[in-house]
Amino acid sequence: MAEYILPLERLIEQFRKLPGIGKKTAVRLAFAVLDFTNEEAETFADAVRGAKELVRTCSVCQNISDGDICHICGDSERDHSVICVVEDAKAVMSLEKVKEYDGVYHVLHGAISPMEGIGPDKLRIRELIARLSDGTVDEIIIATNPTVEGEATAMYLTKLIKPLGVKVSRLAYGIPVGGELEYADEVTLMRAIEGRRTM
Amino acid sequence: MAEYILPLERLIEQFRKLPGIGKKTAVRLAFAVLDFTNEEAETFADAVRGAKELVRTCSVCQNISDGDICHICGDSERDHSVICVVEDAKAVMSLEKVKEYDGVYHVLHGAISPMEGIGPDKLRIRELIARLSDGTVDEIIIATNPTVEGEATAMYLTKLIKPLGVKVSRLAYGIPVGGELEYADEVTLMRAIEGRRTM
Numbered sequence: 001m002a003e004y005i006l007p008l009e010r011l012i013e014q015f016r017k018l019p020g021i022g023k024k025t026a027v028r029l030a031f032a033v034l035d036f037t038n039e040e041a042e043t044f045a046d047a048v049r050g051a052k053e054l055v056r057t058c059s060v061c062q063n064i065s066d067g068d069i070c071h072i073c074g075d076s077e078r079d080h081s082v083i084c085v086v087e088d089a090k091a092v093m094s095l096e097k098v099k100e101y102d103g104v105y106h107v108l109h110g111a112i113s114p115m116e117g118i119g120p121d122k123l124r125i126r127e128l129i130a131r132l133s134d135g136t137v138d139e140i141i142i143a144t145n146p147t148v149e150g151e152a153t154a155m156y157l158t159k160l161i162k163p164l165g166v167k168v169s170r171l172a173y174g175i176p177v178g179g180e181l182e183y184a185d186e187v188t189l190m191r192a193i194e195g196r197r198t199m
Numbered sequence: 200m201a202e203y204i205l206p207l208e209r210l211i212e213q214f215r216k217l218p219g220i221g222k223k224t225a226v227r228l229a230f231a232v233l234d235f236t237n238e239e240a241e242t243f244a245d246a247v248r249g250a251k252e253l254v255r256t257c258s259v260c261q262n263i264s265d266g267d268i269c270h271i272c273g274d275s276e277r278d279h280s281v282i283c284v285v286e287d288a289k290a291v292m293s294l295e296k297v298k299e300y301d302g303v304y305h306v307l308h309g310a311i312s313p314m315e316g317i318g319p320d321k322l323r324i325r326e327l328i329a330r331l332s333d334g335t336v337d338e339i340i341i342a343t344n345p346t347v348e349g350e351a352t353a354m355y356l357t358k359l360i361k362p363l364g365v366k367v368s369r370l371a372y373g374i375p376v377g378g379e380l381e382y383a384d385e386v387t388l389m390r391a392i393e394g395r396r397t398m
Contacts, residue, residue: 003292
């Protein structure tokens with residue numbers, strides 16, 4: 001016999017699939033859902049489904065978006081001649097919070113990692129190169145994470161883009177080495193943008 | 200403009216409604232859901248909905264159940280002459296893990312708390328008294344939490360049940376005072392059952 005009744009066991013299992021949620025927390029969260037009203041549970045379930053159904057990737061920058069083109073790419077006030085290249089959508093949000101940067105972005109959806117079998121072809125690099133073809137882009141700021149994979153990706157992109165005559169820079173090392181962009185505080189991120197170096 | 204696109208913002212909000220989930224964790228969990236496949240998101244949403252739809256309360260002991268009568272009340276091997284009274288379903292599960300107790304349960308769904316406006320009428324006390332009417336019950340073990348509310352509930356139940364000629368006992372103070380039954384380790388819970396005292 002299972003430790004909990006089946007519908008509860010199923011919900012606990014689902015919560016355990018989320019990052020950083022262990023057995024005890026999953027049980028606590030599942031019981032909290034039992035205390036929801038039917039309407040609240042319905043709203044929760046809809047939000048989970050909706051996040052998958054309604055969130056797509058911007059056809060230009062590959063960032064998550066609720067339309068074909070995200071609000072950053074669609075904003076004519078922003079400087080479309082500078083593209084900041086990041087690993088994921090969370091990094092875009094971290095950088096946007098600083099309000100220092102007014103260019104646009106490109107989300108790679110990962111970093112090169114031979115260990116995990118992620119080669120350049122698995123990233124949205126083709127889409128980035130396509131954006132450089134019409135000559136409107138002057139600078140690429142590489143803002144991959146300061147990890148082995150992020151650095152490898154930065155090196156790869158530099159070699160690929162420099163021959164195209166586009167300036168390539170890298171975020172300054174204000175970001176703690178080995179850390180993740182997502183967890184950097186806003187001042188650190190601001191320094192990193194100001195002190196970016198040409199590669 | 201919202202910090203995140205709407206479907207994501209909605210999901211983050213939902214996660215924040217869960218106990219112990221702050222803004223940062225909610226964001227992390229919501230992004231994890233975005234990385235789910237459509238099928239995984241659907242399964243998650245179904246589990247949330249299912250937990251509310253399929254989990255009801257046992258018509259005898261008021262514990263959560265997937266049928267009209269829970270598996271403990273329906274088990275003829277258990278001693279139906281002893282009822283352990285607890286505040287919530289989590290306490291039943293904690294006590295069941297010990298495997299020391301072979302009686303049945305009664306879940307009050309709370310404890311008396313004048314501060315929060317919870318009087319005896321808001322708890323499943325009427326259902327407990329009804330179970331004592333046919334004379335099959337010899338002992339009531341009160342296992343409410345060792346908090347002010349739990350103690351008040353224990354006192355109230357003792358005064359109510361003792362005149363009916365049923366033995367009333369209380370879990371021994373092996374449980375740390377001020378703590379919650381749910382977090383007690385199994386040995387502590389076992390000692391508490393063994394050392395229960397007549398009230």
